[in-house]
Amino acid sequence: MARYLLGRLTAVVLLLAAICLFTYFIFFSLSADPAVSICGKTCTPERIDSIRDTLGLNEPLLTQFWHFVSGLFAGRDYGTGATAIRCEAPCFGYSFQTNESVWHMMTGRLPVSVTVTVGAAVLWLLIGVGAGLLGAVKQGTWWDRASMTLALGGVAVPNYVLALVLQYFLVVRFQILPFPSAVSFSADPFLWFQSYLMPWTVLALVYASMYARLTRANVIDTLSENFLRTARAKGISRPLLLRRHALRPSLTPVVTVFGMDFAGLLGGALITEKVFGLNGIGKMAADSIAKNDQPVIMAVTLLAAFFAVFGNVIVDLLYSALDPRVRTTSP
Amino acid sequence: MTATTALPEPGTAAPPAPPPPAGGSLTRALLRDRTAVISTGFLLLLCLLALCAPLVSQLTGNGPYTFDSAALDSHLGGVPHGALGGISAEHPLGVEPQNGRDILARVLYGARVSLTIALSSTVLTGCLGVVLGMTAGYFKGWVDQVVSRLMDFLMSFPALIFMIAILSSVPSGNRSVLLVAVISLFGWPYFARVIRAQTMTLAGREFVEAAHASGARSAAVLFREILPNLRSSVIVMVTLAVPGYIGTEAGLSFLGVGVSPPTPSWGQMISTSVSWYAVDPMFFVIPGALLFSTVLSLTVLGDRLRAVTDAQGAR
Numbered sequence: 001m002a003r004y005l006l007g008r009l010t011a012v013v014l015l016l017a018a019i020c021l022f023t024y025f026i027f028f029s030l031s032a033d034p035a036v037s038i039c040g041k042t043c044t045p046e047r048i049d050s051i052r053d054t055l056g057l058n059e060p061l062l063t064q065f066w067h068f069v070s071g072l073f074a075g076r077d078y079g080t081g082a083t084a085i086r087c088e089a090p091c092f093g094y095s096f097q098t099n100e101s102v103w104h105m106m107t108g109r110l111p112v113s114v115t116v117t118v119g120a121a122v123l124w125l126l127i128g129v130g131a132g133l134l135g136a137v138k139q140g141t142w143w144d145r146a147s148m149t150l151a152l153g154g155v156a157v158p159n160y161v162l163a164l165v166l167q168y169f170l171v172v173r174f175q176i177l178p179f180p181s182a183v184s185f186s187a188d189p190f191l192w193f194q195s196y197l198m199p200w201t202v203l204a205l206v207y208a209s210m211y212a213r214l215t216r217a218n219v220i221d222t223l224s225e226n227f228l229r230t231a232r233a234k235g236i237s238r239p240l241l242l243r244r245h246a247l248r249p250s251l252t253p254v255v256t257v258f259g260m261d262f263a264g265l266l267g268g269a270l271i272t273e274k275v276f277g278l279n280g281i282g283k284m285a286a287d288s289i290a291k292n293d294q295p296v297i298m299a300v301t302l303l304a305a306f307f308a309v310f311g312n313v314i315v316d317l318l319y320s321a322l323d324p325r326v327r328t329t330s331p
Numbered sequence: 332m333t334a335t336t337a338l339p340e341p342g343t344a345a346p347p348a349p350p351p352p353a354g355g356s357l358t359r360a361l362l363r364d365r366t367a368v369i370s371t372g373f374l375l376l377l378c379l380l381a382l383c384a385p386l387v388s389q390l391t392g393n394g395p396y397t398f399d400s401a402a403l404d405s406h407l408g409g410v411p412h413g414a415l416g417g418i419s420a421e422h423p424l425g426v427e428p429q430n431g432r433d434i435l436a437r438v439l440y441g442a443r444v445s446l447t448i449a450l451s452s453t454v455l456t457g458c459l460g461v462v463l464g465m466t467a468g469y470f471k472g473w474v475d476q477v478v479s480r481l482m483d484f485l486m487s488f489p490a491l492i493f494m495i496a497i498l499s500s501v502p503s504g505n506r507s508v509l510l511v512a513v514i515s516l517f518g519w520p521y522f523a524r525v526i527r528a529q530t531m532t533l534a535g536r537e538f539v540e541a542a543h544a545s546g547a548r549s550a551a552v553l554f555r556e557i558l559p560n561l562r563s564s565v566i567v568m569v570t571l572a573v574p575g576y577i578g579t580e581a582g583l584s585f586l587g588v589g590v591s592p593p594t595p596s597w598g599q600m601i602s603t604s605v606s607w608y609a610v611d612p613m614f615f616v617i618p619g620a621l622l623f624s625t626v627l628s629l630t631v632l633g634d635r636l637r638a639v640t641d642a643q644g645a646r
Contacts, residue, residue: 018484023493027500152634156627158578160585161601161619164608172609267489271582285492286586289499297496304489312487 008316012309019305024065027294054078068093068298092302093295095288102299105284113280115185116199116273117265121258123204124211129254131208132215137242139220147212154209163202163275170198180276199276203269207261211254218250225249252322256315263311267304357566360639367635370628377625381446384439391423393433395440395595411611427603428611434600438618441595442625448510448590449576455515456576457569460522461561465553467523468530478527482520490517491582498588506591514579522568526561533557563640570633574626581622597622 059067067076071091078085078094087093092102131151135144170177180195222228223246231245270282277283281300288296361367380387388394411426425434467478494513501509533539534557542552581598583589590596597618604615 015484015487019488027496152630153627156574156630157623158581158585158626160582161623164601164605164615164619168608168612168615264489267492270491270495271586274586286495289492289496290587292500297492301489301492301496304492305487308487308489 008313012313015309016302016305020069020302021065023298023301024068025061027297028061028064092299095293095296097288097291097293097296102295105296106281106299106303109280109284112278113266113269113273113282115196116203116269116278116280117262119196119200120203120207120265120269121262123200124207125258127204128208128211129215129251131212133219135212135216136219136223144216148216151209151212154205155213157205159202159206160271160275162205163198163272166198166202167276180278199269199272199278202275203265203272211257214257215250215254218253219246222246222250248322252319255318255322259311259315259318260308263307263314264304266307266311267300357636357639360642361632361635364635366631370631373624373628374632377442377621378446380439381442384436384443387439388433388436391433391435393436395432395436396593425613425617427600428607428614434614434617437595437600438597438621441597441600441618442621444507444590444594444596445577445580445598445625448507448514448580449573451511452514452518452576452580453569453572455511456518456522456572457565459515459519460568461526461558461565463519464523464526465530465557465561468527469534469549469553469557471531475527478523482523485517485520488517493517494579494583495586495588498583506589506594510580510583510589514576518572518576522572525564525568529561529564530557533560567633567637567640570629570636574629574633577622577626577629 070076071087071093073090075086075088075091078087085094087101090103092106094101095105131147135147138144167179171179177194177198178191180198183192183195185192228241228245231241236245267281269280270286272278273280273282274286281303284296285300285304287293288300361371384395411428423435426432427434427437463478467475494517497513498506498509539552539556542556547555580589581596581601584596584598585602587599587602589598592599600618601615601622604611604618608615
């Protein structure tokens with residue numbers, strides 16, 4: 001197990017390094033000179049030069065990349081002498097737009113993204129897995145057909161369309177809910193709940209539909225397996241059969257998918273956050289891309305990749321804990 | 332799931348070479364399904380209208396780029412005259428607020444853009460995914476290692492952020508080609524993963540061994556023996572990929588990095604309609620409903636196809 005973990009972690013580090021390198025070179029070679037855009041319109045060549053010097057843009061790209069990576073772990077200094085600015089580790093640099101520390105921007109916005117993701121995840125797991133289970137158990141009934149038809153529609157509706165429809169009816173037309181804003185829970189719990197209700201619903205609906213379909217298919221598959229036939233032959237009651245024998249094997253694939261979806265969303269639910277104007281990681285990504293703010297784009301990409309990669313590792317570990325069949329084969 | 336599903340027979344070996352589901356029986360099974368027929372009908376109608384978009388705009392006399400200020404109420408800040416977003420004999424689906432472009436023409440020209448991008452991405456993704464997945468699953472060893480690591484790499488990328496970033500940092504050029512390239516770059520691993528796994532099981536079957544024994548080269552085995560057996564899963568994946576890519580294209584255009592204006596696209600129209608939906612909801616409803624029904628029809632079709640091929644596979 002220790003060797004397996006070590007191998008996995010090495011692979012993870014290599015993967016993150018590759019993503020880092022690739023992102024860095026793509027963005028810093030594709031886009032225009034950041035020094036010019038920072039300097040603004042009334043700019044002298046000397047000023048541009050000094051900015052380039054401070055940011056280290058005059059050095060070869062590989063050296064710049066090295067500075068970036070070492071800054072992540074050990075911090076770095078911008079400029080030299082008395083004017084030098086110390087950027088403590090983990091140093092993601094400073095936004096070209098606002099001069100804010102990128103690390104502070106990220107830590108400030110992560111709570112919003114986490115709130116959106118966790119709330120939506122609770123909703124979609126309850127609705128999706130619940131509907132899927134019911135559909136499988138009551139297979140062929142009107143309940144099954146209705147929930148699967150709804151799920152099919154839920155998969156097909158783009159989340160921004162749903163967001164706009166909800167916003168039109170709930171906020172503009174009937175004014176049941178306030179316009180979403182990132183209110184903190186401690187400031188006003190009720191307003192907090194109201195604000196996040198729409199983002200949660202919008203995000204959860206698509207996933208709930210997918211999970212309902214996935215759960216239903218898996219449970220039906222499991223119910224036709226031999227070990228369940230045996231259990232049934234031994235005269236076990238149906239609720240007990242479902243709970244003790246059918247649930248675990250049919251929910252392990254759901255756990256896998258859930259881990260990856262959840263990790264993916266922590267890196268920013270870009271469209272949902274943007275449509276509702278919630279200041280999370282996703283909106284930060286969208287804004288930084290629109291303004292070509294390279295340090296922020298870089299940081300957001302790395303953060304999202306970090307979540308995705310670690311989500312994958314955690315899923316694999318959970319999987320072997322949940323499913324004994326996997327455990328025996330793992331090295 | 333259906334009455335035709337036979338009981339699973341554990342232990343008995345599968346038949347040496349199951350005949351791939353014939354095209355004819357697939358079509359027949361789908362024709363019996365009312366929902367599938369309605370979906371197909373809608374999609375065919377949409378394709379036909381999209382193909383005939385120039386003809387339609389000639390009939391109504393409105394091009395997708397012609398401004399019609401007469402249809403707008405300048406006292407109300409450019410909201411269309413009349414009810415329901417200015418629906419009239421002249422403009423069957425109304426006009427866009429502020430510039431008075433005909434929505435019918437723009438929606439149909441937008442369909443051409445969306446469908447072309449989605450279909451090309453699917454073809455490119457499918458080819459890359461099938462070829463790379465088959466190669467990895469068949470040759471195993473270092474080839475598999477390289478392809479699998481590349482897949483891990485691409486799948487752990489925050490694809491949406493990256494797509495937007497690439498699209499917005501490349502200033503000009505052919506937007507549609509770029510969109511197809513970017514979508515396919517991040518899309519093929521999802522195809523390849525399934526194909527690779529299926530190829531691995533197929534590669535161990537007797538008919539592949541038989542082909543080897545009779546001296547067939549690897550390429551021949553891959554494309555003549557293995558590929559035909561992958562057909563049904565490829566068909567299903569393709570049908571489910573198209574709506575996904577229509578959604579992706581619309582999403583990217585919605586975020587403002589897709590097809591560049593004035594070229595119409597559904598996502599872009601929806602994005603423009605955001606600032607108008609309180610006063611002119613129809614401007615949002617038409618492209619939104621069209622996008623939804625197209626994606627829904629394709630999803631339903633893919634779903635039914637999968638059910639049919641699953642049932643045939645189990646038989």
